[in-house]
Amino acid sequence: MKDFKIDQIRNVGVVSHGGVGKTSLVEAMLYDAKVTTRLGSVDDGTSLSDYTDDEMERKISIGACLLHLEWKNHKINLVDMPGYQDFIGEVVGGLRVTETALILLSAQSGVEVGTEQVWNIAENHKLARMFFINRMEKEHASFEDVVKQARDSFGQKVVPIQIPIGEGPDFKGVIDLVKMKALYFDKDGESKEEKIPAELETKAKKHQEKLIEAVAETDDALLEKYFDKG
Known part of the structure; x- marks a missing residue:
């Protein structure tokens, strides 16, 4: 091992x-x-x-x-x-x-x-x-x-760091609020990264703002690491 x-x-x-x-x-x-x-x-x-x-x-x-x-x-x-x-x-x-x-x-x-x-x-x-x-x-x-x-x-x-794309039978994947990318998964767990669907861009930005605010309240260095350096 x-x-x-x-x-x-x-x-x-x-x-x-x-x-x-x-x-x-x-x-x-x-x-x-x-x-x-x-x-x-x-x-x-x-x-x-x-x-x-x-x-x-x-x-x-x-x-x-x-x-x-x-x-x-x-x-x-x-x-x-x-x-x-x-x-x-x-x-x-x-x-x-x-x-x-x-x-x-x-x-x-x-x-x-x-x-x-x-x-x-x-x-x-x-x-x-x-x-x-x-x-x-x-x-x-x-x-x-x-x-x-x-x-x-x-x-x-x-606060969420990911939000879903669809719910119930329409659930397709998630949006990563740090990368601001959509992630879709196949049955083997492999992911495919794509642009955020247009109809979810506003919702994703609102959730990202809440995430940034929550991080900023705890540690400025952590905020820089997550959002400036990726």
């Missing part, structure tokens, strides 16, 4: 309310990083995270599971943790060994009780936090509603 320096290692806890899709996201990340040659499935009992008999039978995560991948010359340790409140102790213990919490939100149901629980645990551990809005391709998905819920619940510093 390749050796990594300390500054090349990231420890990320993947958490959420129950049933939002944490394990499926981790499987997609491992597949995209070429750790696996097929996309594991919770429903099929083929995911790397949910490997015990109980987890495969119940189709839920019961214990925290450590996995890792290599990405852009960094080692990313992923701790996939249960979402159901019966196993909240696994989240408390798991987040103690990470420096970042990746919190999943459903594009259909938004902020839930479990979301607030994991946020508070991460807050107590003084962890960096980021949100991933999952299930954008599902019926009744609403990106803007979920972002508003997150801002109302966790503060106005919650």
Whole structure:
């Protein structure tokens, strides 16, 4: 196995309310990083995270599971943790060994009780936090509603760095607000970068302005790094 320096290692806890899709996201990340040659499935009992008999039978995560991948010359340790409140102790213990919490939100149901629980645990551990809005391709998905819920619940510093192109059955890709480019993905996870669709340019610029303001309020050097140097 390749050796990594300390500054090349990231420890990320993947958490959420129950049933939002944490394990499926981790499987997609491992597949995209070429750790696996097929996309594991919770429903099929083929995911790397949910490997015990109980987890495969119940189709839920019961214990925290450590996995890792290599990405852009960094080692990313992923701790996939249960979402159901019966196993909240696994989240408390798991987040103690990470420096970042990746919190999943459903594009259909938004902020839930479990979301607030994991946020508070991460807050107590003084962890960096980021949100991933999952299930954008599902019926009744609403990106803007979920972002508003997150801002109302966790503060106005919650700002998107990507916005979707379409929602529900019309979901096609995302707009990167740092690069200001549209990204489209194929079934193998390969991305294609294009110009932002004309009808979304104004919306993208408004979201980028909010992102710039949020960054500027925290660190001028970080603002320069992201937007002047790319």
